[in-house]
Every structure is written in structure tokens, then in C-alpha cells.
Amino acid sequence: MPPGDPRLEALASEVLEGRCVAFVGAGFSMAPHSDGRRGPPSWLGLLEFLCSELRERNPEIARKLGEWLRPTSGGLSALDFEAVGQALADELGEAFEPAVQKALRLGAAPPGDEDQPTTLWRRRKLLREIPFRAVLTTNYDTVLDDPCDELDCRSCGYAPEASYWNLLRTGGGWWQHGLWSNEESGSSPLRLVKLHGHADGDPQKNPIVLGRKDYRRLLYGDGRYANFLRTVFATKTVLFLGVSFTDAYLNELRSEVLQLLSSQLGPQTRPPPWYAVLKTSNELQIKYFEEHEGICLLPYAGEGHTGLDAWLEALWERTAPVQRLRALFRSRAGRGHDPASAVDVVWYDPNLQNNQYGFGVFEEAGVRVETIERLEDLRPDHLRAKLLLTRFGYRPGREPEAVELLGKLANWGGERPPVVVFAAPSPQHAAENRALALRHGAHEYAVHWDELFEVIERLFTPRFGTTA
Template sequence: MFEIAYAAATKRLCFFTGTGFSKAVTDNKAPSWQGLLEVLCTQLPNGDELKQSLFPEDKPIPLTLEETAQVIAIKLVEVDKNIHEEVANIIAGVELAEDNEDVSSFFSEQKFRVITTNYDKLTEELAAKNLCQSLTPGLPIPRSSAHVKVFHVHGSIDSPDNMVVTSEDYFKFINGDSYFSRKLSTVLHENTVVILGYSLGDANLKAIISDYKGFSKNHVISSNLFFVSRSSVDQNIKDYYYHCYGIRVLDNLDIQDFFRLLNEKLSKVRRIAEKSIESTLRVVHEGRRFKETFITLEDSFYRIISALLSIQPLKGVVWSLKGFQQWLENFFRHINLLAFP
């Protein structure tokens, strides 16, 4: 939580949100992806029969949800309906729950980025509208700055025709080279990313993270991906996702509690973030050394690494692999001299 709070304090935090985030801030009123498709079935003649064939109760569903959406889209065309417009109409009716105090507090006070595959505008409602920009495929890209920027990589209800819903839409999205696909890559590489409201087994999530992993292997950056899970996750599973995708899992933590803890941690981190960056800059640029009293602190190493990640793109600190290794060698040699003079 210290690393995440430090990223927030230094404006290097990005949330990657899925359906579970919308469900959490609407008291479970927002539909799941499958639930949304089941609602669409009811808008068709013989909808119950179609729903039963696509979502059988006694066996696994025969198609992926994207393929299922394609089937429903074809059926909707036959009755002069458009699946994108129907989805937008359903999502537009979803409202925030009243009990979002900790989430709203963070969203209205901090500067950060959000990448979301959700179509709704709930994130924008949580943040103060005059401090938030909503970026959606099919609409003009604002050039001004904002405290909160929300990138709807799968589209939003503001532009239904550009929403990624069916398997055909997903194919175009994955194989396209749009502003949003490039921005997704950039934001993942430059920020600490906290994944909220996804399943660890989500295929789309793993495809995106795999791209990030390929980048991180060729650049000197630490793992900066965190996954928040409401349920318990076995340690073996945690080890697997860290080894394969560089994801650190925070389990037994729902979204409301996550933001409560983050807000509490921020009150401490704000006081030390600026001081840590200043002292790290002096060590890097002026050849100074950290004080022994600082190095012996429990979280000193995290402060140093977080400060290095914060100043690297902002203060002219550019590491080659050899240079970074040399700096760490000198740092640990200094620690050893303190421990074994």
C-alpha cells in the first residue's frame, strides 16, 4: 500500500478498471458482462429460448461472451435493433450507490489516470466533473490538462457505435493501431497500475499484461502492477501471476476497503514523498549518501526505488541497464559498510 500511495502522491498512479469496479460502486446494481447479454436476449422474439441455448443452466456456455454478443447482435439486426445502442441504453440507467465515501474522497482530491473497459460514466461521476476528462473512441481528444483522465479503451455510452461489444469489434480493437491502443501501452509503462474489478483469469486482461511484460523485460523498470482481489488467493497462484505477468496480488480486500486504506496511507506519504525525491536527486546527481538513520528505516528501500521511478522521466535521470546496476551495487556496498565497518 505504501508503493501505491507513493505513486498517487507523485502523480504516477493509474487504475485499470473492469466490470467489478462498476458493481462495487453501484451496490451490485451494474450488470455483469454475462448479465448484460442475458438482458439483451429478453428484447428479442423467442428471447427465452435463445437465452437458454446461449447460457444453458446444466453445462458450460458454448461460446465466449464476445462470440455470444455477436450472435445476439445478428438476431437484433433482424428486428431492426442495434446491439451497441441497446447496450448503451441499459448502461445509461445504472447509478452510483450512496455509500462511496472513501472512493469519492480519493477521486475528487487526487491526480491520476484511469483505463477502463467499462462503457459507463461512473468514474467521471465519482470525480469532480470540472477536474475530469473523459476520452472515448469516436469523439474529439481534449488537449487540455485535467486532474483525472479516464480512457474508455472499449468505448463508452457517449459514442455507442464505437463500443467494443461483439467478437468482430474485439478483433478490430486487438488488431488496430488506434490512439487508445497506443495510449494504453504508454500509461501501463509509465505508471504504477492498480487493477480493480477484474478476474485474474480474464483473457483480455492477460493479453494486455503480456504486452506489458514483453516491454518490461527489455527496459529497466520494476514490477509496478497490483491486482486487488476481494476474495482470498492461494500463495501458489500469487507466485504464478508474479512470475508470469509481474502482478502482485492484494487479496481479501474489497474496493471500498482498498480506498479507505489508501486514503489513510496517503496522509503519511504526502509528507515524505517530496523530501524523498529531493534527497534521492542529491544522491544521484551530487554523489551524496543516504544517512544511516534513513537507511535503517523499515520502508527506506521502497522509498528510494519509488523516488527513482518518479524522478526518472521528470528530472533527466535516464538509466541504462549497466548504469542502473552500477548505482545499485554502490548503494548496497554502502549499506554493507554501515553494517560491517
């Protein structure tokens, strides 16, 4: 991709503002592994495996379904796949979901880790660290699952409508702590909605969707599902990853929304509402998708699908919270700031253990922090920092520590870094404490990590009116 690609920059902006949802299809999981396996089977591969499982129970039906799956001169259509899937579900009965689970286990590859990163491990890591508002998937394998996930249906197999509220009725940018970090476990939760069921979940709550009847039930029998997707397509920027656009009912829902928005789309009005990473170098195809499907293609060519990983990596570099913090602090210069020696943040708090999480985030982002535990340790050279953080420090019968610190800075005179009071939550006194801190010259008052990160974004980003 060219440096500073405007498509990438526009998409990154949507992610940072908390408006982007990832839609993950089967192609995302089918990354090659060192042992030759390609992860979960393709749609055709899964149906062929289920035919082999059926062979012991009903060899004649299995043979006929296998013949149905043999390529013809015209190829197999989505209807063929759905019809065979429905026949297999009918014939296998209660053995159907266990057979699907077996197929997925056989295709599963070693998960990989930091020391032995597989392509799929890295791809999954990038997806988790980009602060998407949510990740929707039609896959029912466990590639995207995390055993630590406990929010709604992210990996436990609950009905996907449990996540509808969080996606449709909550908002905020990349700084929303719940989107990208779990302070207690140290893991990054993924707001995952499994639209087509969960292979290791409860079939009564989130059954696997593979047959023709299943698709018909989702689209026409359950208004919640179709209304949810229409709302997502209409109100969120969607990034399609590993999606082939062969699901007729998803295309139909997109078409409804596209017609609704069509008067506002076009090169002279608004950009396309959706993006897709797709293997193509055909300029006419790229133009068609943008003009007639409302999709801005992020194309790639060459052998394999390394291009998908390149786009994902580039988006991660621009939007992952740690990367974003690094970029924000690099963009801002402190007064007399010496990049080789000066610290970025001076943080006053006698109880340093309260802020260990923040210290870790800043360290990972390459932000240099100097901590002080006594107010008398505050020095004039700290004015060269880019940001000063302090606790509120209520003291009965005396002015709060934050007010004393602000007074000390005022007495020194001259320019000073912005001061943000990062206080413990106190619902009864928060408004009063904030007003007091601002009155004495604090830039802002925050009580939660997401509030602190939002303050940093707005403080260091020119579009919010404050420049370096």
C-alpha cells in the same frame, strides 16, 4: 492488511510521484446497495437482458442465444460471451446501444451523497480523490462519470484517443492541480478513458464494444488503441481494480510488455510494474502472479468485497492531496513550535479573497493558517510557524513587499520559517521577480497552486534533502 505493508507503501509512492494509472473493471461497479441492487449488470446479466429485448423482434434467435448462455459442465468461456454479444449486436442493429443503455439504467442505484453514502458512492469518491495520472476503464456504464467533467472524453463519450496526449505526454506528482481539483466548480476532475465505449455517449465517436468483431477491430484494426495500451503498460505503474483478467486481448498486450521488461524484473532487480486488488488468500496464486504475470497482488479474503474498499481507503489515506498535506505539516516542527497553540502557516496578503481556494484546502487538511493583511502586523512569534507565505507585492519606486518582509525577518535574527513568495502570474517579470526574492532569502517563488504544493512537498519531505 498489516500496518506499514511494503506493497502498499511502494504503490503509494508511485501514485504520489504521478506514475500510477488505475485500470477499472466491472467488479468495481458491482457493489451491493441497500435496496438489493448490485449496480450495473455482469457480462452474463447484460447478455441475458439483451436476449430478452430481442425476444419481441426474433423470439427464435433469442431462445437459441439464451440456450447458448446456459452454463455447461465446462462453464462459459470469454469466446462464448464475445460471440453471443456479436450475435446480439447483429440482430438488434440500431436498437443495440439503446438496449444496453436501458439495461444499465435498470441496474443503476441511487448515487448516494455525504449524508447517505453508499458503498459505490464511497468507492467512487476515493477513486476520484487519489491523484492517479488517469483512470482507464473497460466499463461503459456511467458509474464513474461526472457531469462537470469537460477534459477530453472523461464523461462526454468522445473517442478515447482524445485523452492519449494528456496521459502519455504530461507528467508531475500529486501536486498537479489538474489531477485532483477544479478551482472553479469545486469538484475533482477524473481523467477517465473509456476503452470500450460509452453507453450514454455518441456511438459514432465511442461505440460500445461487446461483440467478437468489436474486440478484433480494437486489437488488430486500430493501431492507436493497442499502441496506447502497450505504452501505458510499459511506462506506467498500473493498479487493476475489479478486473478479472479474463480478457484475452488485454492479457496478450500485457504479455508483450512483460516479455519486453522481463530481464529487469525479479526480487533481486525491480518490483513488478503492476498491482491488482484481488480476492484470494492462496499463497501460490499470489506468488504466481508476481513471478509470472508481473503483478503484485493486494489480496483480501472474507465475505463480499469489503477488502477492495479497505485497500482503496488505505491508499487514499496515503496519497489524497488533502491527506498528503496533513501528513507533511505534521511531519515538520517549527522553531519553538507548540502543537497545541502555534499556527502552521502565516500568510501575508492584503487581498485575502485571492487565496480563498488555498485557505479551503489547508482548512480541510487541518493546517492552521493565520492571515495578516498589513506588514506591520508581522510579529516575532510568527517565527514559530512552519511556513510563511507572502505575495510579491510590486510597488513602483519602492522595494516589493516580499523584500520588505524578508528584511524584517532578517533584522530579527535567529531561525525563521522558510518563506515562499506566492505571486500572481507575470510572464514578463516572473524570472526577474523570482531572482530578486531568492536573493533576499526567500526559499522559493511560485505562481500557481500546483507549484506551491510541489514546493511544500519538496520542502517537507526528507528525500528531497530538507528535513524537519
